[in-house]
Amino acid sequence: DVKVTQSSRYLVKRTGEKVFLECVQDMDHENMFWYRQDPGLGLRLIYFSYDVKMKEKGDIPEGYSVSREKKERFSLILESASTNQTSMYLCAGASLGNTIYFGEGSWLTVV
Amino acid sequence: GENVEQHPSTLSVQEGDSAVIKCTYSDSASNYFPWYKQELGKGPQLIIDIRSNVGEKKDQRIAVTLNKTAKHFSLHITETQPEDSAVYFCAASLSYGKLTFGQGTILTVHP
Numbered sequence: 001d002v003k004v005t006q007s008s009r010y011l012v013k014r015t016g017e018k019v020f021l022e023c024v025q026d027m028d029h030e031n032m033f034w035y036r037q038d039p040g041l042g043l044r045l046i047y048f049s050y051d052v053k054m055k056e057k058g059d060i061p062e063g064y065s066v067s068r069e070k071k072e073r074f075s076l077i078l079e080s081a082s083t084n085q086t087s088m089y090l091c092a093g094a095s096l097g098n099t100i101y102f103g104e105g106s107w108l109t110v111v
Numbered sequence: 112g113e114n115v116e117q118h119p120s121t122l123s124v125q126e127g128d129s130a131v132i133k134c135t136y137s138d139s140a141s142n143y144f145p146w147y148k149q150e151l152g153k154g155p156q157l158i159i160d161i162r163s164n165v166g167e168k169k170d171q172r173i174a175v176t177l178n179k180t181a182k183h184f185s186l187h188i189t190e191t192q193p194e195d196s197a198v199y200f201c202a203a204s205l206s207y208g209k210l211t212f213g214q215g216t217i218l219t220v221h222p
Binding site: 004033035040041042043044045048058059090099100101102103104105 | 115117153155156157200202211214215
């Protein structure tokens with residue numbers, strides 16, 4: 001079975017903290033993605049990566065950065081968390097031309 | 112960029128009835144249209160997809176139709192069951208992997 005694993009399912013962080021969301025895939029996928037999901041807005045693309053050390057901005061990159069040092073790992077970083085970043089974050093992986101698989105999601109609350 | 116509109120936002124049907132969810136997209140260059148089902152507390156799971164060189168695709172009780180001229184595509188679920196209750200998302204892609212999602216439809220199937 002294909003697998004995209006998000007290590008933290010539920011997090012509560014304080015405003016101004018630096019937050020790391022980790023994602024690991026075991027499918028040897030080239031492409032990895034971070035989406036944010038909010039009620040009524042669907043899923044919005046934050047950042048994606050086509051290869052190790054490569055990254056491209058999605059539709060809502062402000063306030064976020066990413067890191068991809070190894071093919072299987074794609075991290076989302078909130079440099080200084082704010083309350084408007086309270087959301088569900090979804091990581092996904094896909095090989096070129098193939099299906100996109102999502103992780104189970106990370107619920108982040110910023111207080 | 113691409114814009115995807117999805118309707119209705121909520122849909123309530125009786126068990127055994129059919130359910131139809133519709134999406135429109137803005138960029139005629141989009142060539143890949145997947146549908147995802149998301150159950151409570153879980154990440155989205157692909158249920159069916161269609162590429163722009165095909166007009167219709169069916170998988171048991173689920174079918175998707177694509178009208179490239181009108182730039183819309185639809186999900187059809189026949190003989191609905193309570194376990195079909197979930198949030199359904201459509202998406203469109205200009206290049207493999209970079210999906211733009213609709214806002215989601217909450218489907219409720221009443222026994």
